[in-house]
Amino acid sequence: MTNIINKRIKKLRSWMRENGLSAFIFPSSDPHNSEYVAEHWKSREWISGFSGSAGTAVVTLEHAALWTDSRYFIAAEKELKGTDFKLMKLRVEGTPSVAEWLGTMLSSSETAVVGLDGYVNSLDEVSVLEQELATRGNISVRTDVDPVDELWIDRPVIPDNMVHLHPLEYAGEPTSSKISRVRQCLVDNGADGLLVTALDEIAWVLNLRGSDVHCNPVFVSYLLFSPEKVTLYINNLKLSEDVKVYLSTEKIEVEEYDAIVEGLRTYRGESLLIDDRATNYLLATAAPYEKVIAGVSPIASMKAIKNKIEQEGFRAAMLRDGIAMVKFLAWLNPAVEAGNQTEISLDERLTALRAEQPKFKGISFDTIVGYEAHGAIVHYEATPESDIPVESHGLVLIDSGAQYLDGTTDITRTIALGDLTEEQCRVYTLVLKGHIQLDLCRFPAGACGSQIDALARAPMWREGYNYMHGTGHGVGSYLNVHEGPHQIRMEWRSAPLQAGMTVTNEPGLYLEGKFGVRIENTLLIVPAETTAFGDFLKFETLTLAPIDKKPIVLEMLSEEEREWLNSYHRRVYDKLSLYLDDEEKEWLRLATLPI
The missing domain is CATH 3.40.350.10 (Creatinase/prolidase N-terminal domain)
Known part of the structure; x- marks a missing residue:
């Protein structure tokens, strides 16, 4: 793949010379500013080989660089290795912006021209880029060019699937x-x-x-x-x-x-x-x-504000998804102990169990099954080349979801497959504490996600840990698994949290080269109470699946946190046990016993 990418870069540079361009910018978006795009618009992946959902690739006549965020640092390092591309880590001190980098790379040119496809870059992005480049020399921007149309010989067509x-x-x-x-x-x-x-x-x-x-x-x-x-x-x-x-x-x-x-x-x-x-x-x-x-x-x-029918649809979809998850979790440890399981085989088993559920329409994103060190790669996706055996020790992180006609699901569980280290148990418990503290939150109507994000991080911050991704995002109703405008994250997002919104609760910790932990439920924002200080909101947990108790360091949990977990597990058992056979029901009973 490395040779293919470098050949594409070489052809691109020839095209740039023929068309009078000093550089070309490839974003990750399509004409609709989508997070996930149809194959036709995956130009950034085509030119760089980097497969993550977020990133910007820039190629000059002599240099190439790719910007992405912390979710993809580890994956990008691997995928860019051996190519002309240098990884630029967004929001890391010392990393130049695209405009700053271009200003440096093109400083020796008297009249530099930067090209980009005006159909896949927003008006705001182009305007800001033009202004920033103008301050860094005589650098102009062209928006009417798309080299990929000519150079990507077998480029997929714009989809024409039925509505x-x-x-x-x-x-x-x-x-x-x-x-x-x-x-x-x-x-x-x-x-x-x-x-x-x-x-x-x-x-x-x-x-x-x-x-x-x-x-x-x-x-x-x-x-x-x-x-x-x-x-x-x-x-x-x-x-x-x-x-x-x-x-x-x-x-x-x-x-x-x-x-x-x-x-x-x-x-x-x-x-x-x-x-x-x-x-x-x-x-x-x-x-x-x-x-x-x-x-x-x-x-x-x-x-973002779900009506009553959509809310009930979410509850029904989460129930069916929970049934599939319990069937999978009950199968998991014995299957791993028996041998011949890999990250991909776990993914396939979980998807097959979901597909048995009524109203299933497919997965809501590519399943993440990260065993041990792969769990530290935030958006890892196993491929035939990266797939590894899953063994009866350590942790496996599984982030998955499904599309149902009446709702969209998104859930992460980190599961102990056998013996764990003290570090794994401590980190797991810190993530669980953060998850519980956010779930317990009550907040005034009109508060935004950035104002409550610290609740999930506080237990980790006290121990000197942190994670760089957001803590929560909206979830569509048989629509995109990521939706806004609200988010729960450290960076400022002013969109208010309102009753009827769905949002995930997914703190995590990732130790590169060792393991990763994330625990995620999907929540519904509902009214809590009205006091002399106004209306207050709280969370209703929609996701129904046991949280693994084996890695928990019990002394680290407060009484309030223990009661939350026990209460959640009682609800999981009461809701799901009616739909399970005797063996699955017994497994769930043990998995949800109070601590």
Whole structure:
């Protein structure tokens, strides 16, 4: 693979010389600013070989570098080894920004030109880059070039999978109601139109789902709100007769996907709301400048608050997912002891058990099964090359989830497979304490995730430990497993936590070369009480699966923490035992005995 990457870089540099470019930037996104993208838009992975979901690759005529965050430091080091790319660790002191690095690399050039594809870079990103490069010499930016179209010979096509209806029995609110609410938000923001580019927002508003992106039930399209109509821009081949009739009934007009640029140029409303941080440069600049209002799409916040039907759907999906998890956990240790198990075989077994559950539609992200040292690689995914035997000692970290018609699941368990070290038990217990402390939290309505993040980290901080990823993210309703705008993390995120939102609770600790620990449940934010100081919120734990007790150092848990674990395990047993055979039920009884 190393030789292939270097050959691609060489061809790219020849193309750059022919087209008068000094550098080219490859982001991880697509024209819709998606976190996970269809194969057609995986240009950064194609040029660099780095397979993580987040990163930016930059190639000059003589140098190459790739920026990514702490989730991928270990994986990126391995995947970039032997290539021209140098790893740049985001948010680590001494790491230059892309603009700073380009300013240094291109300092000897009198007239440097940096290229990027304006369809996969947001207006905000391009504007900031232009400003920063202008201060570092005579460096200009071109947005109308895409070398990959020419150089990636077998580039996958834009997906054309069929779109399907998401029934009201799962969606809980008709499209007409959602459109009315969006229009009211536009009035409140002084706009009469809205460009929607985020695929999960489009799917949510229209009560439609697709399969264009691996693990994410979305479809490639745009949605344009005008004063008198709503238009879906999509490849018509993706629409069945049933979907066409549905869209017509909902008064949604349909145009071809590529017609969006013309639709923006001829927009007849007085004002059009465009999110400059999420909308790609070429679309954002296609609309008449005098009509554009910069702002955030209201749909993300609307979608994040689950209605009663969606909440019940989550509870039902978590119950079925919990049944599959218990069947897997009951199987795990005996299977490992019998031998011939690997990280991939564990992944396959868990997926097969989930697939037996009603309403299963696939996994919600690629399963992470990290045994011992691989567990310290935050977003590790076993491949035939990296797959290792799983043995009856140490820890295995399993982060997994599923898509069901009525909900999306995301759960991590770290399981003892045999003898553990004192360090493993201590680290495991610190992570569990952090998990429990966040779950116990009550907070005033309007607080944001950054204000409660420290609760999960405090037990670890006292011991000099920390983790660099976020503590929690929103979860879609048979949609993307990661959704915002709310998050629980150290970095400031101002989006308020509100009743009806789902959010994960997933602190972890990772000791490179040794092991990793993460414990994750999905939560629902619900009302707690109203006092003289206002409304307070709390968490309802949706995930149902036992937390391994074997690694716990009991003396490290407070009475409150012990009672939380015992109460949670009572609930897990009461909810799941009705659906298990006698052998599985007995395993669960032992796994949930009070400590």
